[in-house]
Every structure is written in structure tokens, then in C-alpha cells.
Amino acid sequence: MAGSLTRSGSDEELVETHEINVTPFIDVMLVMLIVFMIAAPLATVDVPVDLPGSTAEPQSRPADPVYLTVKEDLSLALGDAAVARDALGSEVARATKGDKEARIFLRADRTVDYGALMEVMNLLRAAGYLKVALVGLEQTAGGTPAEGRAP
Template identity: 50%
Template sequence: MMNLDSKDEQQEEISEINVTPFIDVMLVLLIIFMVTIPLATVNIPLNLPAISEEKQENTGTPVILSLDAQKQLFLGNDQISFEDLVEKIDIATQKNKDIVIFFRIDNSVQYEEMMRIMNLLRGAGYLKIGLVGLDQATDYAK
């Protein structure tokens, strides 16, 4: 007579997760990222030329947003707070999200501050943001 119960006791199921395939996939992804990341970073210093073309006629009043060296925000000539930015832009543009907002930033303002404001504008639906700079190539050399 054969005892089937003894075989079942000897062949218990292993309840551990086999992580070997996971490790294999992760190593392949690591190799892919190690190869592609150096190709994605461009580290070429460029001296970009200034554009000197004729100025075009403005059909309406431009919406100009400015950030000065003291991190004060201005809409036109009026100082506004960061909290009121979206509300004031909505009033100035009459909630027209297709209007280009011209953004002037002082040279000493850190990149993070500029991106903070641009993220606020993007979150409000304003995707057309024009960064205002200098017109002449001689101004870049200063």
C-alpha cells in the first residue's frame, strides 16, 4: 500500500519570490541608461548670435511679466505677489490662454525662481511664454 500523504509532505510549495529575473532586467536597464545618458547630455559652449531684424507691429497691448533682482514680481508696472500671479494674469488676458506672456527676468535671478513662475503659469494653462532678452549682440559681451 502506498502512502500518498508522505509525498505531499515532502513536496511543499516554496513561497519565496524568485528575484533572479528581476535582477536580470534591472541590470539590463542599468546598462542601457549608462550607455544613453552620456549621449543625451550636450556640453558644448556656444556664443549664440543676436537677431537684428525689423520689429513687427503689435496688434494689442502685450502682457509683460517681470522679475527683478530682489525677486519682486511685476505685471506691467504694477507689483504683484506670487500668490496673486494667476489671478492677475487671468484679468490681464481676459482668461485667453492663447496670448503670449512676455517674461523679463533680471540677470542675477536664479534659474529655480524663473522655473517656479513658469510652472505657475503652465499650471494655469498659459503655455505661450516668451522670454525677453537683449536686442544687440554687443550687449551680450558686457
């Protein structure tokens, strides 16, 4: 709070001006920005899967992608949750809120054979989901996978 003395006629009076101190507010906002910058990369799917590599250009992905994972033992996971094959259509519909145009990001372990992967793609097609993106690790020019990077 700041104050000053001014002379108005013969009387002296105190004139007060009120100002809000925004410095603590700015400090809190900067701390929150740092916390969100650190926490945002941690909000990804955490199903352990050994992905094969790809040299294709990485494509942009939506803000809230739907990941379907075929694990090494051929079990399925939608996001982080395990899902049965017979309930796949209804669970994908729930995850996409019924949007049949939503892109499904399909991940499969390196040891999953082509036939098992095609079965899962056929289940998605039978449920009405035709936009399927295959996910793999990015590979460098020398053919080695870039660590921790998945499109």
C-alpha cells in the same frame, strides 16, 4: 467768403459762394501727428530690470503685450504693478481678459537664477498659460547689447 458781380438781365446782383477754409484744420492735424509720434514710444513698461542679451532674431509683438517681470529681489511685476506669487494666475487672467492663448512676455533680471525663473514659468503653466516668450536685449554682432532695445 468770395463774391462776384454778375449781370442777370438789367439788374446787378451779388452772387456769393461759400467755401470752408481747411488750412487751420490741416495745421492742427499735423501738430497732433507729431505729438502722437513722440508720445507713442513713451507708452512702454517702465519697470527697471537688467536684462541679459540675446542674439536671436527679434519677433514681432502684439499691440498690447502682457509683460511679467521677475525683479532682482525675485518679486514679480505684471506690467507696472507689483503682484504676489499666489495671485499671479488671477492677475494674468485679468490682464489677458481670460485668454489662455495669449502670449506672456517674461522678463527677468540678469541676477535671477534659473530655478527662480522656472518657478515663475511653472506658476504660469499651472494657471493655464503655455505661450511664454522670454525677453532679452538684442546684441550686436560683437556681443555688446544694443542700448534701449528690447524685442
